Amino acid sequence: MLGEYRIIGRRASDIAASIETGVGCGALAPGALLPPMRELAGELGVNPNTVAAAYRTLRERGVIETDGRRGSRVRARPATAPRDTLRMTVPEGVRDVAEGNPDVSLLPSLDAALAAAARWYAQAPALYGQDPVLPDLARIARADLDADGVPAGPVAVTSGALDAIERVLAAHLRPGDAVAVEDPGWGAMLDLVPALGLRALPVAVDDEGPVPAAVARALAEGARALVVTARAQNPTGAAISPARARELRELLAGHPGVLVIDDDHGHGIVDVPLCPLGGVTRHWALVRSTAKAYGPDLRLAVLTGDAVTLDRVRGRQRLGPGWVSRLLQRAVVELWTSGAVDRRAVARSYGLRRDGLIAALAERGVRAHGRSGINVWVPVADETAVVTRLLTSGWAVTAGARFRVEAGPGVRITVSGLSPAEVGPLADAVAAAVRPAPGGRSD
Secondary structure, three states: OOOOOOOOOOOHHHHHHHHHHHHHHOOOOOOOEOOOHHHHHHHHOOOHHHHHHHHHHHHHOOOEEEOHHHOEEEOOOOOOOOHHHHOOOOOOOOEEOOOOOOOHHHOOOOHHHHHHHHHHHHHOOOOOOOOOOOHHHHHHHHHHHHHOOOOOOOEEEEOOHHHHHHHHHHHHOOOOOEEEEEEOOOHHHHHHHHHOOOEEEEEEEEOOEEOHHHHHHHHHOOEEEEEEEOOOOOOOOOOOOHHHHHHHHHHHHOOOOOEEEEEOOOOOOOOOOOOOOOOOOOOEEEEEEOHHHHOHHHOOEEEEEOHHHHHHHHHHHHOOOOOOOHHHHHHHHHHHHOOOOOHHHHHHHHHHHHHHHHHHHHHOOOOOEOOOOOEEEEEOOOHHHHHHHHHHOOEEOEEHHHHOOOOOOEEEEEOOOOOHHHHHHHHHHHHHHHOOOOOOOOO
16 A cells, blocks of 8 residues: 555654655655555554544645545645646757746836835834735725726735735635636646645636636536636636626626635736626635736735635734735835836737737647737647657747646747747747647647
């Protein structure tokens, strides 16, 4: 069952640590079946309740999973093996269109904003006990949310979008609960769910967002939360359309107990309207990150939602980091109020590259997706073969395995760094890479 590895310990914490050590060093491989609780208790000379407590701790940490009479196993994708490890090293001389980063030439300089924030800080240093959210930031963010039709709700600030999503999920869900997630979808999101001890229920995505039939199936299977990307979906570029939003809202209205999280990370770099799903169910949240429009290193996102959810998030936040730096918040206020980013110009720039590549691929008989944002998704028959061929021809793209659960294979291309002169050569290379090898198959 466990090979040569021997679990040790007399206390629940020691037993859990022993198993986690085995997982970490590779002695307990993903999928390894753990001993039944009574059997292990007998071997260790402890009460079965002690082993049960150890197993419960490991489930909550996302290390193991339990399936009734089938017993407990090491998770197939433990939290110590994130999808980010699937990143490849780009050889020297190869053009990198794999990273998913914004165009640095479109990011604003932070010099003036940080200097202004420093002057503000010198006049009124932030201290313990103050409001965790600057009133100016909350006011501007809320006005922006109102303009986009986001339901009324308080505002919180987190260290990026993933931090916000994790806090919202933790505020309502418990280990073992199911979460409906986009498939293909953001790799970090697909890692986060099992790391929290939650079960991912994949939901198919098309150009208009999550497919209603797939969402309905996940809800029927017991999903307690649904996480969707409003616009600029990673990796497909999907954006929820008004018609799709109406369908999904009608569906969710029949499930008032489901937590709905909208990730609007594309705010500031897209020109398609926001169609939020929040407000239909009792608990909801919408998060907006500054990363794509103002720079990933700002590590700031604005979160809104129902009063209960925001109260839980902010309460737990006070017991951890306390707050996101008010100095950083002031710098973001300066960026917003100074018009440091021309949102329409940025969206137009990304749109020209994205649409240009999709059109060029279509001319060459290659189907691709990318309704918004900085990524283009190309369905392929064999990811490994396509990635390898493109590397040989001088282009690095991302294999779709990093973003998939049940969805078909594909590759992601990030267009943010493309120049107009590169669109044609890249399209030629992709078209050549997706064609079957002589004598091979293309299905």
